[in-house]
Amino acid sequence: RVLGARMRHSKFDGANGARPRKLLQQILKLASLLEEGTSEEIEAAHKQFLKDLALYEFGMSKIQVVADTSLREVQAYKSLQADLQSEMEKTSAEIEKLKERVAHERIVRKNKEEYTVLAKTVEHLPSRKQTEKDKTELQDQLLRLEEQTSAQHQKMELRKKQMLLLLHLAEEMKANLDDDDDQLEQMALSGTSPLPLPPVSPGDVEMGEAEA
Structure with a gap:
């Protein structure tokens, strides 16, 4: 009964060959001794089997510990991977925001530079009063030129x-x-003399000069 309980506890199934061959051989030997062996041989075989079974269970417990540890590590890795993925997504979102901010800052800086250039250009331009004065002078000059041309x-x-x-x-x-x-x-x-010229009065001379 003790042997059966230990075998069930260790989930021993020698039929599928998943357990060490040594334990299977000891079981077969113990079964043979139960039929033909002495009580001393049966007791010795039983103790040896229990010893080997305890070693096997200890090894299996170590394997179970390693398996549990590996499982916890896998779960921790998955959790870490999820955290990293979340951090990466958060970082990507922050990078996109920074890109938009940089683009906006570039536009603002460009507008400031253009405004500075325009301000310097305006400083070199004449005032509105001077412009109106120059305009009036040009109009006067054009008027005089038109009069002279006419x-x-x-x-x-x-x-x-x-x-x-x-x-x-x-x-x-x-x-x-x-x-x-x-x-x-x-x-x-015909032999005739020319007609005398009519006398010229001073008025005719003045009239001719006036017409000329």
């Missing part, structure tokens, strides 16, 4: 008319001279 145009038109008048007078004088030459030539051929 006066020059009128003057050119007048000179053009005077030139046309002079050309017309020159053509008339040439035509009159040609007529006089023809009359003189005819009179010379």
Whole structure:
């Protein structure tokens, strides 16, 4: 009964060969001695079997301790892995936030630099009062130029008319001279004397000079 209880406690199943062969051989020897051996041999075999069984149970307990320790280590590793995964996700989220913050800071810094450049440019520009003054002066200059241009145009038109008048007078004088030459030539051929020229009054001279 004691042997059966110990075997059940140690979960011994020699049939599947999972236990040490030495214990199986001792069981077979003990069974043989129970049929043919003396009580001393049976007692000695029984003690040896119990001793080997105790050693086996001790070894199995050590294996169980190692297995339990390994299981706890695996569980601890899984827990640590979960913690690391959580920390990695948290770190990744913080990195993304830092990236967004860095991008925002870059935009802010760029805007500040552009504002500084614009401020320096504005400092070198004239004031609004000076700009209005310059604008008024330019408008006055444009107005004077327009007036001068108009006066020059009128003057050119007048000179053009005077030139046309002079050309017309020159053509008339040439035509009159040609007529006089023809009359003189005819009179010379006919033997008649030329007609006396009409007297020229001072008023006619002044009128001619005025027309010229």
